[in-house]
Amino acid sequence: MIPISPPSSDATRLVTPAMLVLWLVLATVPLWIARVGLYPYLGIEILIWSLYALAFNLVLGTAGLPSFGHGAYFGIGAYAFGLCQFNVVANLWVCLAASFAVAGLAGALVALFISHRRGIYYAFMTIAFGQIFWTLAIKSHGITGGEDGLLKIARLPADFGVASFDLNDNVAFYYFVLVLFALAVVAMWRLTHSPYGRVVAAIKQSETRAAHLGYNVWIYKASIFTLSAAISGLAGGLFAMAQLAAFPDVMSLHQSGYVVMMTLVGGGLVSFWGPVVGVFVFLIARDVIGALTNAWMLYFGLLFIAIVLFRPEGIAGAVSAAFQKHSLIRRQGYSAMRLLFGGERWR
Amino acid sequence: MALIEAAGVHVRFGDRVVLESIDLAVPEGEFHGLMGPNGAGKTTFFNVLTGRVKPSRGSIRLDGRDVTGLSSHRIAAHGVARSFQIMTLFDEFTARENVTVGLPAFRARGFDMRSAAASDPGFAQGAMEILATVGLADKADIRARDLSYGDRRALEIAVALAQSPRVLCLDEPTSCLGSDGVQRLAALVGRLKGKLTIVAIEHDMEFLFALADRISVIHWGQVVARGTPHELQQNEWVRRSNLGRFA
Amino acid sequence: MFDLLPHLLNGLTLGLLFALIALGFMLIVGLMEQINLAHGSLFALGAYLAMQLMGSRPPFPAELAKAWLALPLGWRYAATLVIAPAAVGLVGMAIEFCMRRTYGKDPLYGLLLTFGAAMVIEETIRLVWGTRDYVLQVPQAVSGGFLFGDLIWSTYRFYAAGISVAIIGLVWLVIEKTSFGATVKAGAHDSEIVRALGINLTRLRLLVFVLGTVLAAIAGIIVAPIWGIRPHMGVDAVIPAFLVIVLGGVGSFWGAVVAGLLVGLCVGLSGAYASEWSLLSMYILLVAVVTVRARGLWGKKSVLEA
Structure with missing residues (x-):
């Protein structure tokens, strides 16, 4: 009999301890956020961007595809939400589904053109297409409102048939986004640890080998990109609700770059939770440093350069490296760290 | 009918001819060795066989079915597996x-996205x-x-x-291995021999002559000699080029 | 036919400007296989520096400033065309010194590094010059307009087109006809060949990168009088640069030039008949070409892509 070591528990779980801890902490945020000098809207922003960054990391971290124009799908989701509300039906679920579907469709279209490429050429094409969508959004005044944005988007009530919740209050909306975020996290955790996710991760490491093992590399690359675009679109739809409007600036090269920054700074390349860490650091730094100096982007840019040069594995990577260095802390801290950051991602 | 049948495989990159014309028939269960100097086109032939490179002319048949120019993942699905010289x-x-x-x-x-692998x-x-x-x-x-x-x-x-797989293609499996490693590998390949069809590119003549049923010598994009290890030892060309000294 | 001529000429001059903007970017992508996302900000930095030099308060000590202001406008302009790109070249050098650490790693890191650099440069521009618009003064000889066939033509557009042709030609000569160009082509990214030839790879990469950034600055100075100087100008420049390169085929010199002209003509002509759609037309052109030729007009398969 061949001994089979038990499969590590987290990868097979639907809900991991880390998720529970995170959700519990997040659920208490509206109770204390005002007391530490911040405001509930920041919590909403953090959740939406976390969802977006996690979706983006499916492409960057899981599949190793350097997409640098992901803001396009986030923005398309936002516009789709508004346009669906104005022109189709003012139903929350239909509009969110539209955000997901339209952004996914745009992603699929782009994937069609870029999935045979790799590395820097892949990045190049994603930027080019991202800019096309951005210009379209700015120039099509009649549809998107151009640079003024698509205004007067309403936070439609969450109608569950038996009960309907009004989301106009920021705290109510925060909990609504938190529920969607939690569901999306479960889905993405599942996805990355499913056979599909493993194949995508294998393709990241060697396209050649995967192809010779019988995997149609193109389909996998195209499908993960499409999925990531769709979930980014869902986040965009929520963002339109949060802002009560949809603006083209989230689609610009800069904003697309920010999501790459957040993901990388947090350590998306080594940990499932890296993007969330990055979003927390980025948005809180924006508010805290931004209150002290109006040159915060300058400092953040310098910090980012330093991270790329000296700590490319990001915060989650640095934390786990620190834990591994000090064996004493390691014994007690390792499980805590794994709890927080997912440890070695694939175990 | 042979399991693998390559007929007149010709490959050119731009105006550079890499494979002139390769014919090869490997019956099921055979261990077939490929040898020849560097740059003779052995790996390119492997790439054609496994769908990495499309031949300019010629055909590859697998169990009677034409698989010429199919992409790698399709050929793999037909039961052709390969290892790489540069480890992949x-x-x-x-x-x-x-x-x-x-x-x-x-x-x-x-494409199962829901269950845990x-x-x-x-x-x-x-x-x-x-x-x-x-x-x-x-x-x-x-x-x-x-x-x-x-x-x-x-x-x-x-x-x-x-x-x-039905066909196992090994591209220089002993590359850079020490003598212990080669022995271990020879034992492994020896156990596999007969259970599936093996085509192996190899520079280690001792290894190849000990294990292969038949060997094809490729030079300048063509098969210049073919036969059992014993026959090759008698072959004038192989003798002259000093390839058979290990046998 | 005569109605069309101004639009054709307008498109051609615009196309040459696009090609000029894309030139430095293309060199770095084609020769080093690095995407320089700071290209746009370096382009803008060149324009801002030139504006400062040409303005009434040059960034020099008092004595020197007085002497500088005493020079005729034409002389100052000529000197600015050298000084501002040189200063931007120094910034490029600094970026390359950082970028060195990423060579041999995932090329994504180079991309991210230049993105960070772009943020820093843009923020610096915003802190120093604010968000208002500026105008770059140019000598009398190239400003104003002239009458030809009942139409007023802008002298500067022809001057800018002429300069673009000259610089594109010069860069082509350097790459194709000098030993420096030959080594660079042998492989600023293929270290093995270059090392085998006993060439200092570190210096070669530095030179290529600095050349790329200097060209970005020159493009900024040439384009500034037409588009104006404002914080957004870098982004406005990068978009057509990307398009031109994808359209022409990554790494192809003449591909980029022809694509620049094509995009210019496309924008110029559609601008004449459906101005709403003039910017969109270049994207339609891009999608049309990329659908048929996945690697652009003259694109070749790259080593990294194999």
Whole structure:
């Protein structure tokens, strides 16, 4: 009999301890956020961007595809939400589904053109297409409102048939986004640890080998990109609700770059939770440093350069490296760290 | 009818002819060696055989079916597996994960996005059996990049074996191995011999002459000599080029 | 036919400007296989520096400033065309010194590094010059307009087109006809060949990168009088640069030039008949070409892509 070591528990779980801890902490945020000098809207922003960054990391971290124009799908989701509300039906679920579907469709279209490429050429094409969508959004005044944005988007009530919740209050909306975020996290955790996710991760490491093992590399690359675009679109739809409007600036090269920054700074390349860490650091730094100096982007840019040069594995990577260095802390801290950051991602 | 039938395979890149015309027929169960000097076109022929390169002319038949110009993943699905001279493993995966991805059962569920890959005992069982064949059972949970060179070579073959292929193409399996490593590999390939059809590119003549049923010598993009190791020893061309001195 | 001529000429001059803007970017992508996302900000930095030099308060010590202001406008302009790109070249050098650490790693890191650099440069521009618009003064000889066939033509547009042709030609000569160009082509990214030839790879990469950034600055100075100087100008420049390169085929010199002209003509002509759609027309052109030729007009398969 061949001994089979038990499969590590987290990868097979639907809900991991880390998720529970995170959700519990997040659920208490509206109770204390005002007391530490911040405001509930920041919590909403953090959740939406976390969802977006996690979706983006499916492409960057899981599949190793350097997409640098992901803001396009986030923005398309936002516009789709508004346009669906104005022109189709003012139903929350239909509009969110539209955000997901339209952004996914745009992603699929782009994937069609870029999935045979790799590395820097892949990045190049994603930027080019991202800019096309951005210009379209700015120039099509009649549809998107151009640079003024698509205004007067309403936070439609969450109608569950038996009960309907009004989301106009920021705290109510925060909990609504938190529920969607939690569901999306479960889905993405599942996805990355499913056979599909493993194949995508294998393709990241060697396209050649995967192809010779019988995997149609193109389909996998195209499908993960499409999925990531769709979930980014869902986040965009929520963002339109949060802002009560949809603006083209989230689609610009800069904003697309920010999501790459957040993901990388947090350590998306080594940990499932890296993007969330990055979003927390980025948005809180924006508010805290931004209150002290109006040159915060300058400092953040310098910090980012330093991270790329000296700590490319990001915060989650640095934390786990620190834990591994000090064996004493390691014994007690390792499980805590794994709890927080997912440890070695694939175990 | 032979399992693999290559007829008049011709490959050119731009105006550079890499393969003039290769004919090869390998019956089921044979261990067929390919040898020849560097740059003779052996690896290119492998690339044609496994769908990495489309031939400019000529055809490849597999069990009577024309597979010329099919992409790699289709040819792999027809039961052709290969190892690489420059090792091509999933470095961040453990040995077991490397093999798991190769299993046909895993491939069949490649678009399963809902279940957890690690929760299926069938995959783990299948992967462990393959790893045991190549002597890596006790190193199943070590990441591929942390394995020793010899173990990586063995894993290279294990991943190919995981596909339960009909044809196994080995591209210089002993490359850069020490004599212990070569012996270990020879033992492994010896055990596989007869169970499946093997085509191997190899520079180690001792290895090839000891194991191969027949050998084709490729030079300038053509087969210049072919026969059993014994016949090749008698071959004038092989003698002259000093290739047969190990036999 | 005569109605069309102004639009054709307008499109051609615009196309040459696009080609000029893309030139430095293309060199770095084609020769080093690095995407320089700071290209736009360096382009803007060149324009801002030139504006400062040409303005009434040059960034020099008092004595020197007086002497500088005493020079005729034409002389100052000529000197500015050298000084501002040189200063931007120094910034490029600094970026390359950082970028060195990423060579041999995932090319994504180079991309991210230049993105960070772009953020820093843009923020610096915003802190120093604010968000208002500026105008770059140019000598009398190239400003104003002239009458030809009942139409007023802008002298500067022809001057800018002429300069673009000259610079594109010069860069082509350097790459194709000098030993420096030959080594660079042998492989600023293929270290093995270059090392085998006993060439200092570190210096070669530095030179290529600095050349690319200097060209970005020159393009900024040439384009500034037409588009104006404002914080957004870098982004406005990068978009057509990307398009031109994808359209022409990554790494192809003449591909980029022809694509620049094509995009210019496309924008110029559609601008004449459906101005709403003039910017969109270049994207339609891009999608049309990429659908038929996945690697652009003259694109070749790259080593990294194999």
